[in-house]
Amino acid sequence: MRAALSVDWTLCDARGLCAEMLPEVIEADEWGYPLLRNNGTVPFELEKQARATVELCPLLALRLSVPAEVPAQRR
C-alpha cells in the first residue's frame, strides 16, 4: 500500500513549512494549516522528500505511514 502523510492536529502550529517543502502533496489553508491532497498519499518518487519534510516539521506533527485496517472511529 502507498505511504501517506498524516498530521497530529494537536501539535501542528501552522508554521507552513511543510507546504513549502512538499507542495505536490501539501498546501497551506487560509490559517496556515496543512491541507493534504489525495488524503496525503505520497507518490512513490516523492517518498524521500516526504520523509525529509516529516523530519523538518519543527513540532514533529507530521507522520508518514502505511495505513492499516482498523475499526472505524465514530462519526
Add this chain to the structure above:
Amino acid sequence: MSAAADLPTAAGAPDPLLLPRLMQVGPDAGADLRAHLGRHGRLSLDMARERLLAEVARSGLTGRGGAGFPAARKLAAVAERSGGRAVVVGNGAEGEPASGKDHVLLSSAPHLVLDGLAVAAYAVRARTAYLYVLDDRGALAVLRAALAQRARAGMDRVTVQLVTAPTAFLSGEESAVVSALSGRPALPYSTPPRVFERGVGGRPTLVHNVETLAQLGLLARWGAEWFAAIGDPEQPGSRLYTVWDGPRARVVEAASGSTARELLAAIGGRPEQVQALLVGGYHGSWLPVAALDAPLSDPALRRYGASAGAGVLLALPHGVCGLREAARVSAYLSAESAQQCGPCLNGLPLIADGMRRLAAPGRAEGVRRRVEHWAGLVEGRGACKHPDGSVRFVRSALQVFGPELDLHARGRCSASTAEPMLPCDVEPATARGRG
C-alpha cells in the same frame, strides 16, 4: 444538561412498541440486586471465550455509543491483544445534552450494565474495569449502592472502579475517556495508536457505551437468537431512544429501526406538528418531515446520509425557527471544542458566527457560501471527530431549513415564538476555564 436531567422512562406503558428488555417496570425495579436477579437470573460466565465471542458476532450487536460499530469485532480486537492485561471501560459520560438514555439506564438498571461489564472483562481477559459516568444527573449514588450490593454477594471477579466524567460534550470520546482514566484532562488525543491497541496505562482498552454493555449482559444470558428476534435484521435488537417532542423528552426502549412516527406516538407526541427531525443528536443530521416513516437504524438511514447515532430523535415543531435553533447548537459545539487543533479552533467559531447571522432575518450576502467553505476546511482535520459531526449538523440544517433561509433573506421568519428550544448551554466551556 438540566433539560434531560429527569427524563422519565416510558417503560411499562401498555404500548407494544415499548420493550421491557433493558427497561424495567417502575423507576428502580432493576436497581435492587434481588429484583434484578429475580428478573434476569444469575449471570454465569463458564462459556468458553470463543463461544461467547461467536455468540456476540451472531447476534449482530452494534455499539450504542454512536458509531454503531460491530461489538464482536471490537471485543475480538482487544481480546487478541490482551495478554490477560486488557482494560474494560463502561462509557456513561453521555456528553450529548439531548441524550438522556444512559442516565436512565444507569439509574434504573445498574446491575445489567455491571453484568455487561463483567461479560466484557471475561471476554477480553481484563484485569481492570472502569465505569465512567457523568455526575450531574445523580446516577453515581445508585451505582455506588449497586456495587456495594454486588461486593457483598461476591459477584464480580474484576473489581469495578467508578470514575466521574466531567460535564462536557467531548468527555465521552474514547481517547478523552482514556486520557481521563490516565489522570490527564478528559480531552481527545491524536490517534493511532487507537485505544484498543494502547489505551489506559498503555494496555489494550475496550471502551463500550453502557447501553452496549447492558445488551451484552442480556445477550450472554439469552443468546443470539433471542437478541436478534426483533429490530432491523441488519442491526437487530432493541435500543434506547431519547425522544423529544418539542421541549419535552422521554427515554423509550424500542425495536431498532422503529420509525420517528412510532417513537413520537409512544410518548404521546403529534407527528402532524412536526416541521423537521433531528436524528442522531448534535453530531447528527436534520431530516425533512418526509423522514417520519424512515426506520431509525444505521442501515436504513444510510440513504439519507444519516445514522441513528446514540439514539437521539428530536422533533422540531412548526413555529420554531430551525435556523435559530441550529445557530444556538453551532455556538454550543464551537464552545465545546477542545481548542487543541487549528482547523477546529479557527473554523468552528467562524461557522457558528455565520450561522448566527443566517438565523437573523435580513440580507446576509455570501454568508451561507462562507459557512460551507469553512465546513469543508474543518472536516476530517482534527484529532477527534468533533469537527466532522459539527459539520454534518450544520450542513443538514442549511439544507432542511433552506426555505427558511430564503424567508430570512427577504427579512422575514416563520417562527411564532422566540423561546429557545433545543437543550444546550452556550457558555459552559469558557465558564469551566478550558481552552
